[in-house]
Amino acid sequence: GAGVSQSPSNKVTEKGKDVELRCDPISGHTALYWYRQRLGQGLEFLIYFQGNSAPDKSGLPSDRFSAERTGESVSTLTIQRTQQEDSAVYLCASSPAFKRGGANTGELFFGEGSRLTVL
C-alpha cells in the first residue's frame, strides 16, 4: 500500500523479554517519527530521523529503548527487557523533508500503530 505500514499490529510479551517493532514509511518521506501512546493519553515523542542527519533521541525514556533507520526506509524500534509500564501503542509517522529554520507546517502520516502488552 501507499501508507505507513507498521508491524506487528499486536504484540503480547512477558516481562523481561525484548521486542522489536517495525515501521515502513511512505516512499520518499525523509522524516520519520516514533511516538508512544498510553491508554487515554496523548502522544509522547520518542525519536525522530531526518535523512542522514543524526537522529533526535531526546524522547527515549530509558536506555532500554533504541531505534534504527536504514537510509530513508524502514525503521525498527527495539525495547529490551520489557517492563509492564512499556505497555502502550507505538505509533510511527513519516513526512516529506522538513526545512530547518522554518516553522513546521507539514503533515505527518501515521501508521495504525503496534499495540504492545507486557504481562
Add this chain to the structure above:
Amino acid sequence: GNSVTQMEGPVTLSEEAFLTINCTYTATGYPSLFWYVQYPGEGLQLLLKATKADDKGSNKGFEATYRKETTSFHLEKGSVQVSDSAVYFCALSDSNYQLIWGAGTKLIIKP
C-alpha cells in the same frame, strides 16, 4: 515550555448537534496549529491546520480558527454525523520539527 490542553472526553452528542471541542495552547513565538483525527481502527490523520493568527482551517465540515489573543484553536462543526465518531487531537508545532500534542478527545455521536 510549549503545551496543548484540550477538553476531556468522552463528548457524547446526538446526530445533527453542534460540536465544539476546546483547545488552548501555550507557546513562545508563532506556532502552527493542527487538528488530527483517529477513526476507529485507523491511523491518525490530519483534519485541518492553521499556520498564522486569524487563519481558519477547514475540512469535512469542521472548522477551527487560530486565535492568538485567546491562545485557542477550538474545533467546531455545525451538524455532526455518526461517522464523525473518533478521537480528535489538537497539536502545535514550534520552530523545530516537533509536534506538541493534546491528550485527545473522544467523540461519540448517537443516531
